[in-house]
Amino acid sequence: MTKLETEMLKGTLEGIILASLAGRPAYGYEITVRLREQGFSDIAEGTVYALLLRMEKRGLVDVQKVPSEKGPPRKVHSLNDEGREYLEEFWRTWSFLTERLEQLREGGR
Amino acid sequence: MSDVEKSGFLSKVIGPKKRWRAYKARVKELPGNHRTAVEAIERYLMHFVPTDEDSNASMFEDLADLFEQAAADGTPIREIVGEDPVEFVNAFAENYSEGGYVPARARKQLTDDIERAERAAGNETGTEDKTV
Numbered sequence: 001m002t003k004l005e006t007e008m009l010k011g012t013l014e015g016i017i018l019a020s021l022a023g024r025p026a027y028g029y030e031i032t033v034r035l036r037e038q039g040f041s042d043i044a045e046g047t048v049y050a051l052l053l054r055m056e057k058r059g060l061v062d063v064q065k066v067p068s069e070k071g072p073p074r075k076v077h078s079l080n081d082e083g084r085e086y087l088e089e090f091w092r093t094w095s096f097l098t099e100r101l102e103q104l105r106e107g108g109r
Numbered sequence: 110m111s112d113v114e115k116s117g118f119l120s121k122v123i124g125p126k127k128r129w130r131a132y133k134a135r136v137k138e139l140p141g142n143h144r145t146a147v148e149a150i151e152r153y154l155m156h157f158v159p160t161d162e163d164s165n166a167s168m169f170e171d172l173a174d175l176f177e178q179a180a181a182d183g184t185p186i187r188e189i190v191g192e193d194p195v196e197f198v199n200a201f202a203e204n205y206s207e208g209g210y211v212p213a214r215a216r217k218q219l220t221d222d223i224e225r226a227e228r229a230a231g232n233e234t235g236t237e238d239k240t241v
Contacts (some may be wrong), residue, residue, distance in 0.1 A: 042192065043191075044191025045189045046175060046189045046191060047191055047197050050197065053201075057204060070181045071177055072174065072177045072181070074178065085160075096215075
């Protein structure tokens, strides 16, 4: 991943994770795998995990401990109402930003 | 690290002794390279300014959670910590240290000082606050 890509992802990764959870609940590793399949190839599991913890603390996701076949129980995260609201705001902000950036790009031609 | 003080600075860094020992016991059970990685991260985490004992104990417990699960899934170290381990640990520690390398009181002081300076400037020129 290029440095620029890393920097730009940093501000949006939280929204990306919430968007992924909007589809269906998941545990950390599952989300990482899902995102990798969708082309975010270099996302570290630890980074996703750290952001999930943050969202849990801010009350954007609900957490349920589910026993796993191997290893300790997995923390399954699901989007709650507050998380959904936050995600909507994220998409609004995203549309605003892309619109402005497109305008800048066209203006620069 | 086994003979830590009951109170004082160290307990603030690592949390209650009992929880610290339980965490250490979990780390000991991890497969070799995962254990080495956790211990390296642990060393780095010691540089962060602790907020309170409870949240610092949780920090190490959550770290153990991550690596236990990753070891069970067979996730390689590099896939857990990413290309830039510092970045990962910074993001991780931010959840417990109120996001900084500086003590909370230093952040409060900066915020207060700027507010005071702003107010003083407002009095001098009689301008309205124009905070965005």
